[in-house]
Amino acid sequence: MSNTMKQVVLAAYPCGNPGPSDFRIEEVPVPEAGAREILLRTLYIALDPLIRFSLDEKVLSGASRMVPNAVMIGPTVCEVAASNHPDYAPGDVVEGRSGWQEYSVVAPDQSDYRGPPRKVDRALAPVSTALGALGGPGQTAYEGIVKVGRVAAGETVVISAAAGAVGSIAGQIVKVLGARAVGIAGGTVKCAALLDLGFDAVADYKAPDFADQLKTALPEGANVYLDNVGGDVTLAVMPHLKRGARMPMCGFIAYYGVGMEGPGPDHLPGFYRQIMAKGLEIKGFAGIFGGQKGLEDIAGWMKAGKIRFAESMVEGIEAAPQAFSSVFSGHDHVGKLLVRVAPEA
Amino acid sequence: MSNTMKQVVLAAYPCGNPGPSDFRIEEVPVPEAGAREILLRTLYIALDPLIRFSLDEKVLSGASRMVPNAVMIGPTVCEVAASNHPDYAPGDVVEGRSGWQEYSVVAPDQSDYRGPPRKVDRALAPVSTALGALGGPGQTAYEGIVKVGRVAAGETVVISAAAGAVGSIAGQIVKVLGARAVGIAGGTVKCAALLDLGFDAVADYKAPDFADQLKTALPEGANVYLDNVGGDVTLAVMPHLKRGARMPMCGFIAYYGVGMEGPGPDHLPGFYRQIMAKGLEIKGFAGIFGGQKGLEDIAGWMKAGKIRFAESMVEGIEAAPQAFSSVFSGHDHVGKLLVRVAPEA
Numbered sequence: 001m002s003n004t005m006k007q008v009v010l011a012a013y014p015c016g017n018p019g020p021s022d023f024r025i026e027e028v029p030v031p032e033a034g035a036r037e038i039l040l041r042t043l044y045i046a047l048d049p050l051i052r053f054s055l056d057e058k059v060l061s062g063a064s065r066m067v068p069n070a071v072m073i074g075p076t077v078c079e080v081a082a083s084n085h086p087d088y089a090p091g092d093v094v095e096g097r098s099g100w101q102e103y104s105v106v107a108p109d110q111s112d113y114r115g116p117p118r119k120v121d122r123a124l125a126p127v128s129t130a131l132g133a134l135g136g137p138g139q140t141a142y143e144g145i146v147k148v149g150r151v152a153a154g155e156t157v158v159i160s161a162a163a164g165a166v167g168s169i170a171g172q173i174v175k176v177l178g179a180r181a182v183g184i185a186g187g188t189v190k191c192a193a194l195l196d197l198g199f200d201a202v203a204d205y206k207a208p209d210f211a212d213q214l215k216t217a218l219p220e221g222a223n224v225y226l227d228n229v230g231g232d233v234t235l236a237v238m239p240h241l242k243r244g245a246r247m248p249m250c251g252f253i254a255y256y257g258v259g260m261e262g263p264g265p266d267h268l269p270g271f272y273r274q275i276m277a278k279g280l281e282i283k284g285f286a287g288i289f290g291g292q293k294g295l296e297d298i299a300g301w302m303k304a305g306k307i308r309f310a311e312s313m314v315e316g317i318e319a320a321p322q323a324f325s326s327v328f329s330g331h332d333h334v335g336k337l338l339v340r341v342a343p344e345a
Numbered sequence: 346m347s348n349t350m351k352q353v354v355l356a357a358y359p360c361g362n363p364g365p366s367d368f369r370i371e372e373v374p375v376p377e378a379g380a381r382e383i384l385l386r387t388l389y390i391a392l393d394p395l396i397r398f399s400l401d402e403k404v405l406s407g408a409s410r411m412v413p414n415a416v417m418i419g420p421t422v423c424e425v426a427a428s429n430h431p432d433y434a435p436g437d438v439v440e441g442r443s444g445w446q447e448y449s450v451v452a453p454d455q456s457d458y459r460g461p462p463r464k465v466d467r468a469l470a471p472v473s474t475a476l477g478a479l480g481g482p483g484q485t486a487y488e489g490i491v492k493v494g495r496v497a498a499g500e501t502v503v504i505s506a507a508a509g510a511v512g513s514i515a516g517q518i519v520k521v522l523g524a525r526a527v528g529i530a531g532g533t534v535k536c537a538a539l540l541d542l543g544f545d546a547v548a549d550y551k552a553p554d555f556a557d558q559l560k561t562a563l564p565e566g567a568n569v570y571l572d573n574v575g576g577d578v579t580l581a582v583m584p585h586l587k588r589g590a591r592m593p594m595c596g597f598i599a600y601y602g603v604g605m606e607g608p609g610p611d612h613l614p615g616f617y618r619q620i621m622a623k624g625l626e627i628k629g630f631a632g633i634f635g636g637q638k639g640l641e642d643i644a645g646w647m648k649a650g651k652i653r654f655a656e657s658m659v660e661g662i663e664a665a666p667q668a669f670s671s672v673f674s675g676h677d678h679v680g681k682l683l684v685r686v687a688p689e690a
Contacts, residue, residue: 230617252621255614268613269600272575275629276597282627284620 005030007101008072008320013055017256017328022055023072023321031105038088040078040104040117045317045339046131046165047324048075052256072100072320077120077130079345085109091345093120095130100320102341124299125309127344132336133302133309134295137165140250140286142294144226145173148248148283153178155223158240160233162199163190165311165336166250169298170226171199172307182217184233193334197308205233214240221245230254238274247282256328310335317341350375352446353417353665358400362673367400368417368666376450383433385423385449385462390662390684391476392669393420394598417445417665422465422475424690430454436690438465440475445665447686469644470654472689477681478647478654479640482510485595485631487639489571490518493593493628498523500568503585505578507544508535510681511595513655514643515571516544521651527562529578538679542653550578559585566590575599583619592627598673655680662686 004027014022033039051074054066066073076099080092085108088094096117098104108116120130132138144166145151157174161167162183174181175198182201183194191202201217203210214236221242227234231254241247274280301307312333314323320339327337349372359367378384396419399411411418421444425437430453433439441462443449453461465475477483489511490496502519506512507528519526520543527546528539536547546562548555559581566587572579576599586592619625646652657678659668665684672682 230613249617249620252614252617255617268575268616269597271613271616272594272597272600275594275627276631277629279629279631280627281629282620282625284622284624284626286621286624 003030004028005102006317007099008317010055010066010068010070010072012068013057014052018052018055018325020321020325023324025318025321028101030103033082033084033105034107036085036109037105037107038080038085038117039082040076040094040098040106041081041345042076042078042098042102042104042317042341043093043344044077044128044131045100045320045341046075046135047320047327047337047339048136049251049253049256049327051324052328073097074100075131075136076104077127078104078117088117088119093122093127093130093344094118095120095135100317100339102317125302128311128313128336128338128340129302129309131338132165132311133169133298133307137336138169138298139294140166141170141173141226142298143285144248144250145170145177145224146294146297148285149224149226149246151177151179151224154180156180156182156218156220157224157226158182158184158218158222158237159226160184160229160237161251161253162194162202163310163334164228166228167226168194168197168310168335169307172197173298173301175199176301176306179223182222184214184229184237187332189332190334193310197310205236211236224248226250228253235270238271238278238280241274241278241280243278245278245280247280249282249284250286253328312337313340314338315340348375349373350447351662352444353662355400355411355413355415355417357413358402359397363397363400363670365666365670368669370663370666373446375448378427378429378450379452381430381454382450382452383425383430383462384427385421385439385443385451386426386690387421387423387443387447387449387662387686388438388689389422389473389476390445390665390686391420391480392665392672392682392684393481394596394672396669397673418442419445420476420481421449422472423449423462433462433464438467438472438475438689439463440465440480445662445684447662470647473656473658473681473683473685474647474654476683477510477656478514478643478652482681483514483643484639485511486515486518486571487643488630489593489595490515490522490569491639491642493630494569494571494591496522496524496569499525501525501527501563501565502569502571503527503529503563503567503582504571504573505529505582506573506596506598507539507547508655508679509573510656511573512571513539513542513680514652517542517652518643518646520544521646524568527567529559529574529582532677534677535679538655542655550581556581569593571595573598580615583616583623583625586619586623586625588623590623590625592625594627594629595631657682658685659683660685 009024011024080088094117159167163185171181181199183199186206191204194202203213218240225247227249228251230252354369356369425433439462504512508530516526526544528544531551539547548558563585570592572594573596575597
């Protein structure tokens with residue numbers, strides 16, 4: 001292997017939504033693993049929108065802050081290239097948090113709140129699914145639909161950001177449970193992909209007749225709204241929710257670039273009115289609480305052909321800044337957006 | 346009795362918060378009860394802020410729209426003056442919905458969704474409490490604290506609009522349950538009244554050091570936030586909520602004068618951030634679902650001296666427009682705001 005590698009460095013904190021110029025590609029020496037450390041060869045990087053929270057002077061509690069001129073950090077799937085730690089052997093594939101770079105050195109004994117790198121079973125499914133259906137997005141979808149949403153057969157579930165990693169899995173779980181899945185996504189490409197995944201109906205939020213599409217897709221309203229978006233989409237959905245509907249909330253990408261006190265859409269009053277008028281139940285949650293049970297169920301459903309994993313791949317570490325920025329501006333990717341950094345050995 | 350009576354008529358739909366000039370006092374003939382109707386002599390009128398929803402071209406589903414030049418309608422306690430209905434006898438005291446006027450004719454067989462006038466037990470407590478602790482506000486407080494909030498001994502509960510009809514009862518229920526009650530109200534008069542009712546701590550949202558007062562009152566955060574207000578007060582409270590806190594929501598007076606799409610405080614993004622970051626649970630509810638169990642518990646606690654009813658009285662039907670308007674502009678009343686129209690017989 002070469003003595004140098006490429007990495008993506010944060011150039012400056014983004015103002016609002018991130019753009020490619022907020023990042024820089026650098027060439028640096030490949031690091032070496034010290035005592036009880038492992039050297040990882042990066043296979044896949046997940047372009048997780050939650051990373052946006054770390055790119056700020058003021059971070060949300062729980063998020064680890066990234067600093068300008070340091071390498072970007074996020075969820076990855078890597079192959080162990082060299083190991084000085086008894087729990088890991090060369091050739092193991094692991095999922096965890098590491099740098100947006102071709103090689104990373106990780107100390108499993110000093111891992112953050114997410115725990116040490118998790119070994120991935122190559123036999124179960126393609127290893128990239130450890131970042132999607134069999135990783136955080138799968139846990140989030142399961143928690144939202146099964147635990148918080150408590151979806152029952154015969155109910156109708158509407159899902160925002162339905163073509164995303166969480167939404168595309170969530171909709172398929174809805175179908176497994178015998179309920180009706182309605183997906184909201186931007187553009188005809190994504191909407192067609194959702195129907196192909198088994199969604200019963202779709203509404204394109206970028207279409208001029210979005211309101212009519214939503215009405216047609218939800219003739220009798222919805223029992224559950226899995227919200228990953230917030231903003232105008234959520235305001236459009238809320239009037240279609242039935243009395244006592246559940247609204248699990250796993251993200252709010254409409255506001256990720258907006259400061260705590262910053263400017264934003266002007267519709268909290270309408271939001272409150274809908275909560276009150278319908279006795280809505282809202283619950284914020286994060287997929288990390290979903291736990292192992294969810295992943296086991298999803299793996300079983302995948303094996304039974306009931307759930308397909310959707311992922312979109314961009315090639316090479318240099319593509320990461322542009323692809324990450326596209327997450328916030330309504331791209332055309334379906335499923336989890338990944339960077340393929342290197343082929344599996 | 347005189348052949349004429351006074352009534353409060355809606356002059357025009359208010360623009361934003363109601364003002365006295367949106368109403369008119371008129372002198373009209375006392376009506377007569379027809380077949381299966383009863384004639385009611387009005388004792389007390391509750392100046393319920395929810396009435397605001399009926400004063401609009403576009404009303405929320407469920408609210409009955411009032412029209413200009415017709416008499417105002419709302420919750421009242423009345424004495425049966427004459428009866429052509431077998432279920433009611435002269436001298437009975439009833440609680441229900443009737444006009445802001447000295448006498449009303451009601452047809453119990455044609456009552457709206459709230460059911461026919463409910464008979465009030467004079468022996469239990471002063472009959473005005475049928476509009477407060479032993480009426481809708483009591484049911485709402487019980488539902489919010491006991492059912493939706495699921496408050497347990499040792500927890501901390503923060504309550505907005507704590508000096509209002511719902512809040513003043515809710516805080517006392519919190520104390521009955523062995524939990525800590527923190528009240529938010531506007532002005533030193535109300536805050537002192539809350540401490541007198543047994544609240545453990547208060548914060549004055551009109552004080553320049555409101556943020557510090559809130560911090561001092563909630564040194565370890567809150568498990569439950571009973572929200573009746575929304576807006577800036579809610580945004581100030583949310584950072585003090587613990588992870589997984591419950592947030593029963595029974596009103597949003599900050600927005601009652603704001604249209605569904607109209608201008609309002611610009612902070613939905615911050616609201617979403619707090620829901621997500623803390624896994625908050627929000628549930629809109631209306632007290633009508635609290636049911637009879639709540640009222641029985643409250644009556645028992647009142648008898649045991651554990652709950653005091655707080656009410657503020659203005660005298661005479663002519664005072665209603667001014668007093669109703671004051672509800673939306675931060676008045677100094679504590680507890681349920683009532684108009685005493687006539688003395689009990």
